[in-house]
Amino acid sequence: MTDIAGLLRRLEKGGIPMTASIREAMLNVEIEDFTDYETEPFYVDRPVPFMETDAGAVKTISAPHMVATLLHHMELNSGDDVVIVGAKGGYIAALIATIVGEHGFVRVLDPSQDAVLHVRQRLTHWPTVEVRELESVDVAPVAFPGDLHRVLVTGQINSLPHWISDRVIEGGFILAPLGPKSSQQLMKMELQDGELMPTDLGPVAFGPVDVRRGEPGPMSADELADMIELTIQTCEDLGLIEDDERHAMQDLVVNLRNLPDDLPPPGEGMIPMEEHPMIQLMWEAAPSFFRLWPMLQTMLHPNLAQPGAEDWDDENESDDGEFKP
Known part of the structure; x- marks a missing residue:
């Protein structure tokens, strides 16, 4: 197996937050279980695809630095119930299920039938993960639990659907890349005293949650x-x-x-x-x-940073060994 431990060391050296629970999960959950595509790019901190539609849209599992960043900002604890909107091949769901443990639960929602089938096949032996197809990101799933504690949106959406924002409980929060397809801001919104309080975590570039919006076509x-x-x-x-x-x-x-x-x-x-x-x-x-x-x-065509790439150390260290982000 390719050196996941080395990748995680490079990510930490590159300034990516890495708690013990995140590190343990990423060491034990193998990316190869969630895609049939070549995984070498993952180990140099790049996204890897897990499916492609007939129309040419590609769904990917995020680069390791972004996966670790999302997990860090989710503030996960044992026993948490987590909702994930956007399949990401099932990899992030498996990581979260590992962190929250047998007393937690993970619900994965995706508007793509193909993505849902893929994740169900990959997570067959994960009893604390449920995978469901959404009619649309904007439409609440039928018979879905009313209260939401932790919500992770793993792809671009223009704005939060009301069925998500209206169900977050006090002290709960939503992590989502909000904005147009060209660029988004990673937003963390926590319900405090009945009001969602936003925190801007910086610019990001995610593909749409709905794979159909990622299919090649003319710009509107x-x-x-x-x-x-x-x-x-x-x-x-x-x-x-x-x-x-x-x-x-x-x-x-x-x-x-x-x-x-x-x-x-x-x-x-x-x-x-x-x-x-x-x-x-x-x-x-x-x-x-x-x-x-x-x-x-x-x-x-942005040139995205890859703090987990194998040449990151050489490019970002001075002669005295001081790391420069």
């Missing part, structure tokens, strides 16, 4: 507007955008969001490409849009 007007807004914010943070460029791009965002909701994406709906309203708006904003195109490309 709202998705393009989200991407342009993110580009504006990033360029502002880096001091790379002029006022006239910002105003022009903000106008473009407004115009994109004002397009009809039922407008088909470019290349669909029998609208000639050059006549499509999205294309026309983009060409009108070309003087500001194209100068920042390299930044937009960076948003589309």
Whole structure:
């Protein structure tokens, strides 16, 4: 078996929180039990796929540093009841079931029938894990327990469904990557005195919980507007955008969001490409849009950190051995 212990040491050295219970679970639950794909990337701190749809959407198990980070922020204890929205191949469910023990319980919910079948097959011998198919992330499952203590959403959603936020008990919390598909913020929301109190844990990039939303296809007007807004914010943070460029791009965002909701994406709906309203708006904003195109490309293809990669130590240690995150 590939060196999981070495990976965990690199993660800890890279600043990833690693409690004894998380370390023990990751040492004992083997990633190979949850995917038939090659697992070598996992041991250099990369995600690994566990299924692919006929339409080309890929569902992955998160990179080890993100798995450990999610487990850390879940604050798990023996006997906890945990709800996981998003299958992640069953790997995270197995880790959590290991941590909460025989007196805890884990419920996995996913809107993909294929993902549910995959996880059920992989967790056949885990008596404290239940796997159910969701009609939709936004629709409450039938005959589901009323009170929620710990909820982990393992994929991108735009906002929390009411059936989750309304059921969290006092002192319970939800951990979820909230935002558009282009980027999200990892949010931890704890119910205190009857109010969900949010804590922003930083930017993340998760695929959608619903695998159908991850299938390749043309970008909608709202998705393009989200991407342009993110580009504006990033360029502002880096001091790379002029006022006239910002105003022009903000106008473009407004115009994109004002397009009809039922407008088909470019290349669909029998609208000639050059006549499509999205294309026309983009060409009108070309003087500001194209100068920042390299930044937009960076948003589309981020270079994610891998603190568990085998070369991380060499790249982040000075001559005196001091680690630099």
